[in-house]
Amino acid sequence: MIDISVIIVNWNTKALLLDCVASLYQTTRKSSLEIIVVDNASTDDSVVALNSMFPQVHTVVNEKNLGFAKANNIGIKRAKGRYVCLINSDVKVLDGALDKMRAYMQTRSKIGALGPKTFFGDMQIQKNCREYPNLRNTFCEGFFLSSLFPTVHAFRGSMLNRNDYMSTMQVEGLAGCFIMVRREVVAQVGVFDERFFFYSEDLDLCKRIHDAGWQLVYYPGAEVIHYGGGSSENAPIRFQLEMLKANWQYWRKHKSMPQCALFWLIKFTATLIRATGWLVISLFPSSNQTKAKISAKGYGKMLAWLISSRLDKR
Structure with a gap:
């Protein structure tokens, strides 16, 4: 069986996608790997360029933009690996990240999902762990309290503070830009809820993994760069609205x-x-x-x- 299946959803991020795939092949040396790219009707020749540079990559081309959740599910259902790794197209994998994550999960059977230490393009730590949304952190974020008083614990937002990212820890939510999940976890809890078109589908999946009794763990031993906004920069107004819709969908489902x-x-x-x-x-x-x-x-x-x-x- 293949060790790791990597699923990447792409929408008009050709240059970032090619860099992402290149980094996966260059830095993964101890794990067998398959990469599945699901393209959401891009118009920038992403698939043509990908097939030319990396013919070994499995590509699925959707006739229209099906959204992040549904496109990921298409890839997940084709995956053959022991571990399924969901990666955004605007991610660059640093040395040995996939190998390290697989090795860590292999010796810790209670971990259902694992997230790496994530940096912005300028190598500043990116917040990729969070607690579940609640009225307190929604209020603090909505009325700027978490920004004005970042060191006051009572006013913290849903994302963990940057000082928390130095050591391995169990968390409630991992960012969907890069998350590794056991195949048996996917079989137990299911794939992404396709009612989430874009945003919050990762948090919903994390909650279902947690509720099924699995641990979600942040592991700084593996490192990646997430440039952020690779797709959302192409349509900022649309993505602001999609984020709001996803938040509302999450609350209606779980609250x-x-x-x-x-x-x-x-x-x-x-x-x-x-x-x-x-x-x-x-x-x-x-x-x-x-x-x-x-x-x-x-x-x-x-x-x-x-x-x-x-x-x-x-």
């Missing part, structure tokens, strides 16, 4: 109706504040005027969606 109502109120108020602020900034000439106009438009769409979501039934 009570009163909790959902309070979540909606927090989100609506926080979004209104941001929309108003960016709108005011956009009215005056400055170096941030273009950004302000885009942001105001994005938050305006989010407000409209929040209002319409009030009409939805649970």
